[in-house]
Amino acid sequence: MKNKRIVFLSYVNVVIILLICTVQIYVLLENAALSRQNLAFQWYEISYKGHSLVLILGLTAIALFFLQQSFHRVLKRNAYTDITGIMNKHACLEQMSILDCRNSTLNIGLAMFDLNNLKKVNDFYGHEKGDMLIQQFVTLLRQCAEKKCFLGRFGGDEFIVILESCDNERMEALLERIHEVIEVNNRLCNIQISYAEGYAISTREHYYLMDEMLQEADKRMYENKRRMKSGTQLEMNQLSKVLDTDRLGNSERDGLTGMLSYDAFIATLEKVLKLYPKDARLALICSGINNFRYLNDLYGHKEGDNILKLFANELGKQSFCLCSARLYSDNFAFLADLSSYTEAEAEEIIRNWNTHFSALVDEAYPNSRFILKSGIYFIENLKDSPEAMLKNADCARKFSNPPYNNIVVFSEELHQSIKKRSEIINSFQAALENQEFQVFIQPKILQSSKNICSAEALIRWKKGDGIFLPPDAFVPILEQSGDIVEMDYYVYEQVFRYLYHNQLAGKFLIPISVNVSRIHLYTIENFMERIRKLHDQYPISTSLITFELTESAYIQEIHSAEQFIQKLHKMGYRVSMDDFGSGYSSLQALYPMIFDEIKFDRAFLKTNISNKEAHLLLQLIKLVKSLNTAVVCEGVETAENVSLLNQSECDVFQGYYFYKPFPLEELDDIFLSQASAAG
Amino acid sequence: MPLLLAEIGIPYTIVRIAGKEKERHHLESLGLVPDTVVTVVSKFNNYVILNVKGSRVGIGEELVKKVILK
Structure with missing residues (x-):
């Protein structure tokens, strides 16, 4: 209401100024007529100058007024526009209070969206990618929303859409459209957008004031989110917290790749394993680069280091990778969450990742015949010591035999044969001295x-x-x-x-x-x-x-x-x-x-x-x-x-x-x- | 639906009172509590005169919006 009055007054202002100008023009014209008759010439000249000055001032005032208005508009728009190009929280609140000031809020619909896993994207792909994800979502929202819709970003990853004169059908249609567009997008992009939605419509039967509507939409959205989560992967706040704190400590990182150092990795493993439920399928994977020495010889150590960096970078982007470390030279270890897959599928996923990365390197360094060899250890007992797990995974890696068999899954037989082998090698010297050979x-x-x-x-x-x-x-x-x-x-x-x-x-x-x-x-x-x-x-x-x-x-x-x-x-x-x-x-x-x-x-x-x-x-x-x-x-x-x-x-x-x-x-x-x- | 849209002469039941604590308190003191039957006596310029439990109460625009009927 206040806004309207201000605007009204401003317009009155303009009209008055315009009136002054008209009068002034009239006087000047009269003046010109009088001066031709040579009456009191001097006085008329002064009055002429004065009138022209007033005219100029008047025009300037109008110009300034419009300038101020346009400035005001820009300022207001800036203050209300989010970085993504839609309205921000202030604008949302204002819009809501404007709607609240109406006689009734009947037939107003409010939908709320929340991006899932934005935090994960931020953590694993970097904040730049996270911002891109938000921007992408906003673009798609805009694409779907009708012109009259009010689109706003309510929080970091929460968006609201306000529809006036809305009913259930229209709202469902909008949500359906958004769903379709996102699905198409997901098929094309590598980072999947997933979101939770909830809406409330004020009707005669269920009448909501705006803030109640917001609460109701929020509640339904979280219900939706919970349902989605129980169906898919488990997400634990604590887990991301653990990974987060370890992400921050720079001192314990490998200088070249930015991965965790051995000790930090073991410590993180211990913490993460404690958080997981017993039946989670976690795997520890050791990966090494086959014949890394030759790569170094062929392209130089700098390029070799670049490959290692690339590996660390790409691995961080994989959704299954929880935390990773560089053990020594070209040997890496990472913990993968493969809970929603069977063992065979999990192996396939790791194999796909290996071929994916090999293809990447091959692109950059043609004919390098780059091969990753990996050993997988499916963690059976989460309470085992991380060192032993790491040893098992490493054992399995050593048994890989590129280029035919790049991935070896650790098994009990493998363990036995390794044990026997090391026993024989270790006891050989003593046996020779003790004349155990006959x-x-x-x-x-x-x-x-x-x-x-x-x-x-x-x-x-x-x-x-x-x-x-x-x-x-x-x-x-x-x-x-x-x-x-x-x-x-x-x-x-x-x-x-x-x-x-x-x-x-x-x-x-x-x-x-x-x-x-x-x-x-x-x-x-x-x-x-x-x-x-x-x-x-x-x-x-x-x-x-x-x-x-x-x-x-x-x-x-x-x-x-x-x-x-x-x-x-x-x-x-x-x-x-x-x-x-x-x-x-x-x-x-x-x-x-x-x-x-x-x-x-x-x-x-x-x-x-x-x-x-x-x-x-x-x-x-x-x-x-x-x-x-x-x-x-x-x-x-x-x-x-x-x-x-x-x-x-x-x-x-x-x-x-x-x-x-x-x-x-x-x-x-x-x-x-x-x-x-x-x- | 809000009180503002109620038709004159038809009895309605109050579902809830929305708004802030102060407004709710004010309306309650006028006898406007959930499950009370009210009838709109007259409406003008968004001011409403209600018949609540045999007594007549007049309330202004801001408060009228907070009363939700069935």
Whole structure:
């Protein structure tokens, strides 16, 4: 009401000024008529000047008035317009009080909207994105609202729409329109807009004053919001608070990426895990960059750092990521909330994120063949210590095998195998010192006489608690850790010493073959030196020792293997190819025939050999035999095998049918018994 | 609906009294409390004369708006 009067008075003001001006113009015209008659010329001139001055003043007054009005309008608009371009809270309140001043508030509708998860968006994507989200929502609201609607931003993420002469249908139509537009928007944009709505309409039956209407709309909106939340993800104020406080502490951050440091991460994990209900599906994920070293070499360390920063940045934008940390160099860990997914879906989500990020990097650095490898640990018991969880996730990551298997989910079997593995590696040195390794021997039988002609030295691990470990259980692991080298030398020494003592005692000597791990092929000089020293210590005839090199090692390291064999030959040792036919079995392997002996793999001699397979084996033996090498068949276990091999040109048999492996010391007794049997 | 829209001569029941504490108190002291039956005797220039429990009460525009009838 007050406003109206002010405006009215202002207009009266203008009219009065206009009247003055008209009068002045009239006087001036009269004056001009009088001055032509030369009456009191001087006086008229002064009056003329005075009148013109008044006219100018009057015009200025009008101009100033309009100027002031326009200024006033701009000021008012500025004061009432929000940054998003719609009315702000003051304007809303004023509009409401204006409506309240009407005779009645009948048929006025008020709708209220509240953006969900604005806080999350602000936290994870930054406030800039949050503002964009608000702006986007406002634009869409405007698009939907009719011209007569009053649109206002009531609070940070609360919006009101006031519709005059409204009924239920019109309001529902408006809400429906908004819903559709938002849905279209959500399909196009990466940040999803979700909102809660509530409205109240003042009717004859339910009559509301404006502030009551606001309250009612607010109440309904919160009901709506609660319903939405109970259906979807859980949102906990406390949780965001925890994450928030950790977001603020800058001192505990990684300097490069801005992620949490290890200690801070563990502390945050502890807090967050306490907040979650027992059945929540949380996962701890360790991610590393495959061959990050090569990326650094290829693009420089600066670009490498940029990739790390990009990773931290992108990860922060993912909705599942609760908190993240950089553990060391290119290894990251993050906690993900995957409560609404099954384990398989969760794995898929992580896989998608990995490919998404790889694609991003590939775009920036073409042909980098960037691969992320991740280990996932689904947290089973929220009360476990975060360190242990992190260890599990990291273990799983180490088991990933890019580019085929980039994601590994931690499981109990994985855990067991890791445990066993580390146990073996850790106890190896002690076992070597405690002489837990035993050299076993398996004699080989000559086809013609069925007598022992030579033997193969094998290794057995008799653990302190009396359990025998088969070689399959520890040899591959020791090969990976490199400890196999020491074990090989241990076997060689035992064999050399045995032969040397027998030689001194004048006993019967048979050639013994020993296995050579492929690792020796990388350090040929070293190997030769050790063998030479052994030979110096136990001078025996070098032809008594045969080194067995597996076929796969030979083929993979064919050049160094050839050197290796030549050097051994020069020293007088024999070299045999082990496991022939088990792996690649390239005939090329046979071509530069530098082996003294070929050992056919036990795979050839399975039970129930078909005629064709038998034929193949016989022909193969014939072929190898024609290259002037000795042929040994491993795995002779049944009488059937023996009768089959008797047809072939195979020289030597080895297998359980004749002898099982036994400790080296018992070899003498076997000999004695054999000799006595032979008479 | 608000008292202002009530038709003359028809009895209505008061549903509630809106407005601030002071206004409510004033209206209550006039006998305008929920569940009371009132009849509008006359209306002019947004002033209303009511028949409440046999007595006549006149109230002004601002207060008239706060009385909500059924």
